[in-house]
Amino acid sequence: MESKGLLVVLSGPSGVGKGTVRQALFEKDHDREQFFYSVSATTRQAREGEVHGKDYFFVSKEEFEQMIENEELLEYAQYVDNYYGTPLAYIEEMTLKGKDVFLEIEVQGALQVKRRMPDGVFIFLAPPNMGELESRIVNRGTDAPEVIEQRMTKAREELQLMTQYDYVVENDDVDAAVERIQTIIKAEHLKVERFMDDLVGNYLQ
Numbered sequence: 518m519e520s521k522g523l524l525v526v527l528s529g530p531s532g533v534g535k536g537t538v539r540q541a542l543f544e545k546d547h548d549r550e551q552f553f554y555s556v557s558a559t560t561r562q563a564r565e566g567e568v569h570g571k572d573y574f575f576v577s578k579e580e581f582e583q584m585i586e587n588e589e590l591l592e593y594a595q596y597v598d599n600y601y602g603t604p605l606a607y608i609e610e611m612t613l614k615g616k617d618v619f620l621e622i623e624v625q626g627a628l629q630v631k632r633r634m635p636d637g638v639f640i641f642l643a644p645p646n647m648g649e650l651e652s653r654i655v656n657r658g659t660d661a662p663e664v665i666e667q668r669m670t671k672a673r674e675e676l677q678l679m680t681q682y683d684y685v686v687e688n689d690d691v692d693a694a695v696e697r698i699q700t701i702i703k704a705e706h707l708k709v710e711r712f713m714d715d716l717v718g719n720y721l722q
């Protein structure tokens with residue numbers, strides 16, 4: 518029996534460590550023929566070491582707005598003055614081939630995906646507590662005190678949206694969080710509804 522490809526969405530508040538967990542997940546042993554990362558488009562500048570087409574598709578504001586107009590994005594959001602969005606074609610192509618596609622996006626975008634693709638697997642990455650989240654945001658060292666306060670206010674709002682997800686994974690330890698995510702993906706593949714066509718053909722009259 519073969520189950521369909523999964524759309525797996527990892528999201529959570531700013532500063533929780535989504536990027537770190539995603540990188541660790543893809544560095545760990547995983548089936549490279551089965552599990553793929555969806556590269557987002559963004560209008561923000563590339564950071565040192567980031568590669569176009571691998572980390573992001575770096576595009577101009579005009580190009581991004583054209584993508585919105587052409588309905589090429591599954592979702593998009595504005596975050597700290599830049600656009601971020603998920604190209605739709607890649608996801609359609611891969612899931613049709615039975616592959617799993619993994620998105621790492623902020624909360625507003627994740628909830629848009631949930632409305633359009635409710636079959637997806639929605640995972641909320643949560644901080645162990647608010648104090649820990651604040652120290653992570655402060656330790657980035659890039660933000661002025663009022664910006665830190667704005668980010669904390671936003672994070673508190675985003676934490677309220679946790680109940681709309683299927684799973685919550687605490688990021689107390691990166692390796693432990695990765696293992697929990699892998700367990701979720703394995704279990705999701707075994708859900709009855711993902712085998713329905715096979716079950717009807719083979720077992721059910």
Ligand code: 5GP
Nearest residue numbers: 535557593594596601602603621622623626
């Ligand atoms: P960064 O600029 O640090 O790479 O990303 C900023 C935020 O944008 C992170 O929370 C990241 O998860 C989110 N993000 C990255 N790609 C996308 C996307 O395609 N759509 C949405 N909605 N958020 C994204």
